Amino acid sequence: MSLCFSSNMFTLHSPKFQSYKTRFSSQFINQIQVPSLSCYLSSSPLNLSLPFKFSKQRFNPITASIATVEATQSSFRSKNPKDINILVVGSTGYIGNFVVKELVNRGFNVIAIAREKSGIRGRNSKEETLNQLQGANVCFSDVTNLDSLEKSVNDLGVSIDVVVSCLASRSGGVKDSWKIDYEATKYSLIAGKNHGAQHFVLLSAICVQKPLLEFQRAKLKFEAELMKEAEEDNGFTYSIVRPTAFFKSLGGQVELVKDGKPYVMFGDGKLCACKPISEADLASFIADCVLSEDKVNQVLPIGGPGKALTPLEQGEMLFRLLGKEPNFLKVPIGIMDFAIGILDFLVKIFPSMEDAAEFGKIGRYYAAESMLILDPETGEYSAEKTPSYGKDTLEEFFERVLREGMAGQELGEQTIF
Secondary structure, three states: OOEEEEOOOOOEEOOOOHHHOOOOHHHHHHOOOOOOHHHOOOOOOOOOOOOOOOOOOOOOOOOEEOOOHHHHHOOHHHOOHHHOEEEEEOOOOHHHHHHHHHHHHOOOEEEEEEOOOEOHHHOEOHHHHHHHOOOOEEEEOOOOOHHHHHHHHHHOOOOOOEEEEOOOOOOOOHHHHHHHHHHHHHHHHHHHHHOOOOEEEEEOOHHHHOOOOHHHHHHHHHHHHHHHHHHHOOOOEEEEEEEOOEHHHHOOOHHHHHOOOOEEEEOOOOOOOEOOEOHHHHHHHHHHHHHOHHHOOEEEEEEOOOOOEOHHHHHHHHHHHHOOOOOEEEEOOHHHHHHHHHHHHHHHHOHHHHHHHHHHHHHHHHHHOOEOEEOOOOOOEEOOOOOEOOOOOHHHHHHHHHHHOOOOOOOOOOOOO
8 A cells, every 4th residue: 555645735737807898888788688668568548546645644635636648648848847747766865865855946746756664774764754855745655566666656646757766776785786776667667657657767877887796787777678668669758867976975984084094095096086976966967857858868977077086186185174194095906806706706605695795896896997988989987078067076075074974974785995
């Protein structure tokens, strides 16, 4: 049974291994078998007559105007934002929360799908989730169960114009990656299309260009299916957003350095670079994808403003802000390769250690690979070809963390350092 709530009173309207140097994501996608979604999409009339369900003790009901899915076939882009219904999955995730706020601020009718116990390890209650997603209509459901998600969307009683997916596995473990980055994301596409969705905005990752990890392969498989769906359905479009590093992923050492610890980096600190983007700026870019015609059926790599920064430059920036002499601990990358080799051997004996081995590979990947555009002609990462967006800088983020700490910046269920 799905439960849907509103926190306001607006109306919903329906209407780098060398062998990989020259590989690019499109080549990888071509190797993936992509089944059509037609076997999942409903061919029977949809029951859109069921009303929202609310807790009358706290919230006022929404007046939902009911219409058939056929009414959505005229492009939603001609409507006013207040008449566009956007279904957001992954709404309580780190980026999803920012996306919901941005869409609400732009005047869209936002329906946020959330778990009954959201957040890391399900620590947030329904009440906390409702407070977190103020301004949106919150629908508690399970994106990993297609039947449950379909019923929840059907119970809304309105058609969907756009689906925005911010789903991502928290751990990056093998099973979790395929369950969330592929399967649950696919379910959101099926449920959305069955209820009239004409556009799908996907939050992916720039690192899928060089897929060595399970979560990257899972994301790429879904990307391929999303593209195929748009090819087969002329009335359906997509925008795939591939951001570079988030601020929070670069802030894990700020408090340690503040406390006098050295700044840890691998090799000479120049192995990997990125153009970090703030969560608010990324959310703004994702919201742009809802209506911007130039972002239709596009893969959109995106970074933040300014030059690309290596770990060495990030560390130097941090010490400068603290007024301290730089103190670096340089770790040979070979140490990680040795550890990964041991873990891979142990997995053959103890299969339950599969995720531990994968976490090691994730750590190794981010210690050596740049989060920038991978130039298919040179096989090298290019800061110049990586687009910039927004106004927030990493230096401003470091300054804020030095003042306020890393509260609210949790990295998920496993971290690299």
